[in-house]
Amino acid sequence: MGMNQTITVIPPGVPLTGHVAPPGSKSITNRALLLAALAKGTSHLRGALKSDDTRHMSNALRQMGVTIEEPDDTSFVVTSSGSLQVPEAPLFLGNAGTAVRFLTAAVCTVNGSVTLDGDHYMQKRPIGPLLESLRKGGVNAESATGCPPVIIHGSGSVKATRFEIDGGLSSQYVSALLMVAACGDAPIEVALTGKEIGARGYIDLTIACMRAFGAEVEVVDEALWRVSPTGYTACDYQIEPDASAATYLWAAEALTAGKIDLGVAAEAFTQPDAKAMDVIAQFPNMPAVINGSQMQDAIPTLAVLAAFNKTPVRFVDLANLRVKECDRVQALHDGLNQVRPGLATVEGDDLLVASDPGLAGTSSNALINTHSDHRIAMCFALAGLKVSGVRIQDPDCVGKTYPGYWRALEFLGVRMEHGEV
Known part of the structure; x- marks a missing residue:
């Protein structure tokens, strides 16, 4: 599989429940x-x-x-x-x-x-x-x-x-x-x-x-x-489980009002990205401003979750995200606007997400360019839990850190369709 391959997550329409062990850090x-x-x-x-x-x-x-x-x-x-x-x-x-x-x-x-x-x-x-x-x-x-x-x-x-x-x-x-x-x-x-x-x-x-x-x-x-x-x-x-990987499962649980047991409590992690759970736990009332400097790899997860929040969210201090596997600030902006035009804007190194709970249950013709970035692929799968038609390019790029990601979602009851661009 490569950039011409796609995966479309089918919104499950039910709370996601089950036990999934995230991979090691x-x-x-x-x-x-x-x-x-x-x-x-x-x-x-x-x-x-x-x-x-x-x-x-x-x-x-x-x-x-x-x-x-x-x-x-x-x-x-x-x-x-x-x-x-x-x-x-x-x-x-x-x-x-x-x-x-x-x-x-x-x-x-x-x-x-x-x-x-x-x-x-x-x-x-x-x-x-x-x-x-x-x-x-x-x-x-x-x-x-x-x-x-x-x-x-x-x-x-x-x-x-x-x-x-x-x-x-x-x-x-x-x-x-x-x-x-x-x-x-x-x-x-x-x-x-x-x-x-x-x-x-x-x-x-x-x-x-x-x-x-x-x-x-x-x-x-x-x-x-x-x-x-x-x-x-x-x-x-x-080696403890990967906190960055855990953020996708925590967000999937929050988005679907589910109950996903990771086998490890959020407070047991020593990795910085575990701090994201404090924000996810507040959904759909996430803070108006979220600083990304100390939990950088969790920001893609939080940005997609913010699209369904009750009020807009501004992500600040994201300069480091521009020199990751891709320019993640731009990739998040582009992907969110694929899901629905006007959903995100960039000001300097800030990302503004124009949240709307009404986004859930809609359909989209979004084609997400992942830039072969595992985190972009995994975070936009979360959008697919609530919005029909979100296609994610190069799904195999998740192998960089979480080869079993798609299998984990399937185990929780999420169906997916494979296609080509």
Whole structure:
């Protein structure tokens, strides 16, 4: 299937009920895979996500001499010498942002040159601030465009004592530097050049994962961390379910007045996107203004849910959404206006959704261009729960983080029609 394939969700007309277990967290799985690869010994990762993004990460680590076995659908067994070797070929990482950014920093520990590349979407995603930070820390890092492909000429060790980074564009830059910092020859400080940071909750996630693998991280203040040169130790690690994936199921429950048991309470998640449940729980009386900076991947879910809210919703602080798998601000605007013209407007980096509960029960000839972005596909499936005729292009793109998404909806009783553009 590809861009010419479509899926049309048939409005079920009844509350969605049942038990659906969301997949493991992509964010935590890719952190744990990398740290296990940098640790000497064998680590068992349980509850892991198997998807395009984690496949790209695990394959890249295999190319650098790490043994990774997959005994079942939710486990990785990672055995490493504690150091990454020079790969024989460039690392191809698709459109996996975490894999590209985390590995760009991590391969500084390789004694030789490593090329990191991705698909045509990845080749438009900025990585310049991370490269500049690495260069100032003494790393030889090249990129012709400020986006992948990237070439890192590693020296086999990390000699920097300080990395400075503007985390405003992506918290993944900060996480990448923190994780490699534990491999330093001496203690390394990671400092923000501004107080702004993409999504601070993901830094907490990174530090928790690092500590599980034996790292010592001191949080000096909100803009400075000090990482000891401990390296990493192999361990057994349990990965929690993916909060971003859970948001679609929480929203489906709210939209249909259903009862979907995810097997884990919203408050049990440590990922930032779980904060979206506080907003979803208020539907159809969502707040008039929602700040997207600290739960970025949940904003597509909330934007589609807002279309059926009683009152209009303005989403603010969305600049980071413009440099995700696609420009999600524009993609949400275009998709909502496909569902019904005038449903959304963009002002700067704000998205305004002109909510209307009367939208439920209507029909549309919407054709949603997903731009191969898993989150755009999954969020507009929610519109299809209440509006007839919403066609979603390239439905297989959900494989990036939630390969079983369409099956989960079918299990809850949602029917779908497959077609072509």
